[in-house]
Amino acid sequence: MLRHFARNYDSLAAIYEFAETILADHEIGEAVRFPVHLAMEELFTNMVKYSPDSDGEIGVDVVVDGGAVTVTLTEDDVDEFDVTRPRDVDTSASLAERTPGGLGIHLLQNIVDKLEYEYQNRRSRVIFTKESGYQHVRD
Amino acid sequence: MFEIDYGDDGEVMCSGRLDASQCAKAQSFMDEIADTRTLDFSRLEYISSAGLGILLKTQKRLAESGSALRITNVNNHIYDVFRYSGFNAIFDIKAKE
Numbered sequence: 001m002l003r004h005f006a007r008n009y010d011s012l013a014a015i016y017e018f019a020e021t022i023l024a025d026h027e028i029g030e031a032v033r034f035p036v037h038l039a040m041e042e043l044f045t046n047m048v049k050y051s052p053d054s055d056g057e058i059g060v061d062v063v064v065d066g067g068a069v070t071v072t073l074t075e076d077d078v079d080e081f082d083v084t085r086p087r088d089v090d091t092s093a094s095l096a097e098r099t100p101g102g103l104g105i106h107l108l109q110n111i112v113d114k115l116e117y118e119y120q121n122r123r124s125r126v127i128f129t130k131e132s133g134y135q136h137v138r139d
Numbered sequence: 140m141f142e143i144d145y146g147d148d149g150e151v152m153c154s155g156r157l158d159a160s161q162c163a164k165a166q167s168f169m170d171e172i173a174d175t176r177t178l179d180f181s182r183l184e185y186i187s188s189a190g191l192g193i194l195l196k197t198q199k200r201l202a203e204s205g206s207a208l209r210i211t212n213v214n215n216h217i218y219d220v221f222r223y224s225g226f227n228a229i230f231d232i233k234a235k236e
Contacts, residue, residue: 009160013140016156034185034216041187045159091225095202100195103224104188110223 004057007048007075011058012041019062019071026064029132035111036069036130042104043073043083043126051078067132068113072125080119083108083126143168146179150211154182157190165190169197174206181212181235191224198230207231 003018005011016037023033040060047058059074089106090097109115114129141161146152151172157165178194198208211233213221218234221227 009158012158012160016158030216037185038187038220041158041189045187045189091223092228093225095195095198095229098195098199098229100192103191107188107220107223111219 001063002059002061004059005044007051007054007056007058009045009048012044015040015044015060018060022062022064023069028064028067028069032067032069032130032132036071039108039112039128039130040071040073042108043128046081046083046104047073047075047078047124050081051075054078068129069131070127070129072127074123074125076123078122078124081124082117082119084115084117141165150177150179152179152182154184156185157183157193158185158187159189162189162193165193166196169193172197172201172208173204175201175209176206177209177211179212180210180214180217183217184214186217186220188224191220191226194226194230209233212236 001022005015019037019040020033023036044058054075054077056076061072063070083105087102087106087109089102091106112128113131116127118125141155141157141164143151143153143165194208201207209231212235213232214235218232221230221232226232
């Protein structure tokens, strides 16, 4: 199901409700819903942050197939920003060495099972999939 | 919706979803913390990198005066976010029992 959202952080609550309705209808458990919501927010806020000159809405498409959730975010008339490119994030850095920012894409790349990026004619499209069977990483 | 306030014992009670749209509210509260303080996450359902940024900024500021944030009652999903971010090494974090 596809819906479009205004390009600002205030859309996050509506995006959450939109996805939550679909995921609940398909009885997707919390272990998948949490990373799906997190990945959606990190991508959406990234699009808002890095394409400030674009005033177009952002399309969010949520599809459930079996236990797998696939989400596609699409925006038009933007510069290329490949979210699949590895980021140089040192998660072992000390508190003194740390600076806020840069964790969003790192988190995204770690919590989804599949992440794709397409860029053509100034249209940017990110597709991610999260499947059931997610395991927590607790020590 | 995200809520933050002091509990009966001086701990900071956080509840709801700490996403990018709630950061101004969280940052405003955190900016007033001046000493070592425990954040109770027992009713916090969700946090994103935007929320992590606020925790990091506050922890760095408090460290300058020898103070720190401690975080307790963290659910499994939020704990995963801390782990992937390496925050489990720079915060004293206790999981939800």
